[in-house]
Amino acid sequence: MMTIQKLDKQRGEEVRQYHQTLTKPQGSLGRLEELAVQLAEITGQVFPAVTPPGVIVFAADHGCTSEGVSAYPKEVTAQMVTNFLSGGAAINVLSRSIGAALKIVDIGVAADIDGIELSTRKIKRGTNNFCVEDAMTREEAIEALNIGREETEMMIRHDAIKCLITGEMGIGNTTSSSAIMAVLSGKPIETITGPGTGIDTEKIKHKQQVIKKAIRLRSPDPDDPIDVLAKIGGLEIGGMAGAMLAAAAHRIPILVDGFISTVAATLAERISPGAADYMIIGHLSTEPGHDLVIQMLGKMPLLDLGMRLGEGSGAALAFPLLEAATNILSGMATFDSAGVTNKE
Incomplete structure (x- = not known):
C-alpha cells in the first residue's frame, strides 16, 4: 500500500x-534510554x-450491535462524536494537556452529525451485521x-505533527476487534473476548458465541488482512490502520492506544510488514x-x-514519556561539558 523504509539503525x-x-x-x-534509541531509528535523527x-x-458504527453485544445502544457513537466536537470527552482533555492537534473523523457513523471541526468521510452508515453478511465490501x-492515510497526511502537512496517536469511537468495536484477533492469532475466542463497555459474564459468553458464528459464516482468510477487515472488521479500524501506515511511511512515531487500536496496528503490519517498527x-x-x-507485535506497553x-x-x-526521552537527549549535560568525572 505504501513504501515503508527500514529503521535507521546507524x-x-x-x-x-x-x-x-x-x-x-x-x-x-532504563526504558527511557531504549525509547530514545527507538525514536532515533524511526525518525533518522540523533535528536528526534x-x-x-x-x-x-475515527468514529463508525457496527451492525453487530443488533446482536446485543454491547452495554450501550449504537446511538451512543453519534452522541460521543458530538461530545468530542464540544470538547467534553477524555481525549479532548488529554489532547489539550499534551498540546496535541485533535481531529475527529466520521468514517461511518449511522447518524448525520453537524460540526465545523468534524471531518466527514462517511463511507456508509455503519458496517453490516457480520452474522448476516460481510461487514463491508473489499x-x-x-x-x-x-x-485513514489521507487524513493523516493532511495532519502532517497542516499541523506539522511529529507523533501520531490514533483513537476510535464505535459501539460494538471490541466485538469486531476480538473477531479479527481470533482469526489472525488462531487463539480461542474465550481468551480474547472481554467486557468492552462493561457487559456482565453472561453477555460476554453471548458475545463470544456471536463472534464464533460470524467467523464460521464469513470464513475470513487469515493470510489476507484486507479480507479479514472487510468480512468482520470495522470502518474505524480500517481508518486507524491506514493512518498508521501513512505515519510509518513518513517516519513519524506511532503511539498506539488500547485493544482496538492495537488490532488496527496488527492489520497495518500484516498489510505492510515493517510498519510495526514505527509503533510504540x-x-x-x-x-x-x-x-x-x-505480544504478536513483539512490543511492551509503556x-x-x-x-x-x-x-x-x-x-x-503515555506521550509525556516520549517527550521526556527526547528532552533528556537534547538537554542533559555530558560528563565533559559538565566537568564531571566519568567512571574508569
Whole structure:
C-alpha cells in the first residue's frame, strides 16, 4: 500500500553511544534510554522530535450491535462524536494537556452529525451485521484504509505533527476487534473476548458465541488482512490502520492506544510488514485480548493503569514519556561539558 523504509539503525547506535556520555550511570534511565534509541531509528535523527503530537479519532458504527453485544445502544457513537466536537470527552482533555492537534473523523457513523471541526468521510452508515453478511465490501475496506492515510497526511502537512496517536469511537468495536484477533492469532475466542463497555459474564459468553458464528459464516482468510477487515472488521479500524501506515511511511512515531487500536496496528503490519517498527504501545488495556495482540507485535506497553476507555486516551497519557526521552537527549549535560568525572 505504501513504501515503508527500514529503521535507521546507524542513528540508533549513535544515540545509544551518546547516552553513555551523559551525566548518569550507564543504563540508569532504563526504558527511557531504549525509547530514545527507538525514536532515533524511526525518525533518522540523533535528536528526534515528537512535538507537536497529533490525535486522530475515527468514529463508525457496527451492525453487530443488533446482536446485543454491547452495554450501550449504537446511538451512543453519534452522541460521543458530538461530545468530542464540544470538547467534553477524555481525549479532548488529554489532547489539550499534551498540546496535541485533535481531529475527529466520521468514517461511518449511522447518524448525520453537524460540526465545523468534524471531518466527514462517511463511507456508509455503519458496517453490516457480520452474522448476516460481510461487514463491508473489499472496496469499502480499502477506502477506509485510504481515508485513514489521507487524513493523516493532511495532519502532517497542516499541523506539522511529529507523533501520531490514533483513537476510535464505535459501539460494538471490541466485538469486531476480538473477531479479527481470533482469526489472525488462531487463539480461542474465550481468551480474547472481554467486557468492552462493561457487559456482565453472561453477555460476554453471548458475545463470544456471536463472534464464533460470524467467523464460521464469513470464513475470513487469515493470510489476507484486507479480507479479514472487510468480512468482520470495522470502518474505524480500517481508518486507524491506514493512518498508521501513512505515519510509518513518513517516519513519524506511532503511539498506539488500547485493544482496538492495537488490532488496527496488527492489520497495518500484516498489510505492510515493517510498519510495526514505527509503533510504540502506550499502555496495557484490561481487555483480555490486548496482551496477546501486543505480544504478536513483539512490543511492551509503556503504562499499565487498568484502563479500557479507548479514544486514544491511554496513548495520550503515555506521550509525556516520549517527550521526556527526547528532552533528556537534547538537554542533559555530558560528563565533559559538565566537568564531571566519568567512571574508569
